[in-house]
Amino acid sequence: MPENKKTNKSALHEHEGIEPPKTLSSDSAESIKAKRKKQPSVDDLVNGITSGNITDLSRAITLIESTNQAHTAKAHEIITACLPHANKSTRIGITGVPGVGKSTFIEAFGSYLTSIDKKVAVLAVDPSSTLSKGSILGDKTRMEDLVKDKNAFIRPSPSGDSLGGVARKTRETIILCEAAGFDTIIIETVGVGQSETAVHSMVDFFLLLKLAGAGDELQGIKRGIIEMADAIVINKADGDNLKAAKSAKVEFNRALHLYPEKDSGWSPKVSLCSALKQEGISDIWELIQDYLKTTSSNNYFERNRNNQNKFWLLQTIEERLKSDFYKSEKIKIELKKQIKLVEEGKTTPFAAAEYLLSL
């Protein structure tokens, strides 16, 4: 990607006038100056993003993902400036266990969407990516066609120590993508830890991708996922698998019937598709359109987005309160001791908590 294209514009950058410290050799001072020249300003990036420049979008996302405080401060300015241009997309979460064909599905689904003139951004939330280095969407070659599609933008999962951090970065990235004109945001998650819950709370529509034909409908679905799904899509419903997929559909429909009505007023649907053969893909988009119609007319769509915002606001506060408390070395040591005392039946969890809070 042409990362240096905007070098000239950065002459306007506010840091430009600052003289390098005198202790540095003139060589390194020059190189710092050169480096600074490459940094576009907040205004540059915002203008770039809102006019659909993908390079600027990528750069701004890199600032969001940075651990450098100056970068994140700059990122926040950009996000705030982009806010009036955001919020105008359909946000779709997609989850499913490894092997279910998520990449193939997203490739087929995304390509269908661009073929009907949609602009599609594909993001991911994978809190395990830091450890495994095997970030989902990290290997863009898994979506060969979509990568080349100029109406699609694919970005691997940000890395991070905590799901909260990863989710926050992705949520901020959604805003930038929307400001850049992407009208359909797909957020993939492999379902590690609580990542589905995090993704569910940042999307309008949540899709669970499933397989049939493995002779076992359980396939390790995590607790609560079926309850979050607005649609269960049974992938690889082709060839020898078709019969099993059809009977899985019956079974899931029966199971969904046991759940109470959702706040959205929407009854989750079960759908079959073959991403590989590109069958059943347009049906899923129609299904999502039905969902949008239902939830727009009963105002759930807007209410849900407001609730999600409030959730993230409170969640961010509460995560920080916790991390500030637990990061103290003293608390770390005393917490271990108190847990041991509780296990030995020498104190109660409540007395232990009081003690730790009094430190």
Next chain:
Amino acid sequence: MPENKKTNKSALHEHEGIEPPKTLSSDSAESIKAKRKKQPSVDDLVNGITSGNITDLSRAITLIESTNQAHTAKAHEIITACLPHANKSTRIGITGVPGVGKSTFIEAFGSYLTSIDKKVAVLAVDPSSTLSKGSILGDKTRMEDLVKDKNAFIRPSPSGDSLGGVARKTRETIILCEAAGFDTIIIETVGVGQSETAVHSMVDFFLLLKLAGAGDELQGIKRGIIEMADAIVINKADGDNLKAAKSAKVEFNRALHLYPEKDSGWSPKVSLCSALKQEGISDIWELIQDYLKTTSSNNYFERNRNNQNKFWLLQTIEERLKSDFYKSEKIKIELKKQIKLVEEGKTTPFAAAEYLLSL
């Protein structure tokens, strides 16, 4: 109940020697002194509880439930002294919507248990009790036989501003009941807010009571409850209802099959009963025995209790961190403003959180 039986013992009470303030009339000074005489010491109460004295148990629970700091401090001493005698019971959570027949079921189930020489304590978690004044178990006449049974102890839900507070008091009460020799603790909840989750995290076995024959299996089950249940018991499976109950059993078994295996290694069971006709009650106790066998042999039982303790320790800390933060008047005002700004798309939830944390 003979609440005054232990008056003489309290002559040993440590407060005994304190003179009443001189500004009080000698009459009220006398009455205060008389009142003080009735206050048994921590040691008295602990001795009473561990020898199975119900009056002392009730008094100690009243101290737990008190909002007076001196009372709760005394309660903590009692709980700590009781800890070595606790932890030796089967803790059973029971939930179900109003009308499902929880009281009748607990009456039948509890009476069956005392008939096989069990000592049964029935507690409740109902965070709505403060508001509605209609505390579950508040009206003991709902369990006429069990109330008169000397091997049963029934205590209404403590009241409180928050579920956390109510749950904490109930959890501490469990310890005292166990120390008093109750080997089976039943905790009822009507399922308001997150109360099932709270009860689920303080019991060994979680039972969902259901009805069939209403022509609709949904009956407003809350999300996630089926996933928490170790058994679904379909009540009122008698007379004209029997056929519907049987088909509901088939349907629930099918639904449960769709869930992944539990950490406990236990597959949830569906059972029929008629609490009114006292049918199917002993089967449920056998089912719980099977559960205990399974979870003892794979060590889940102990692991789960340890995890529950850790959960409550961390939960208590985190609730306090939050309530300390949100109770500030300044934060209350600014939080409202920030939520409005987020709703208007003028700031992000994350920037709003940073701002509030910086105050």
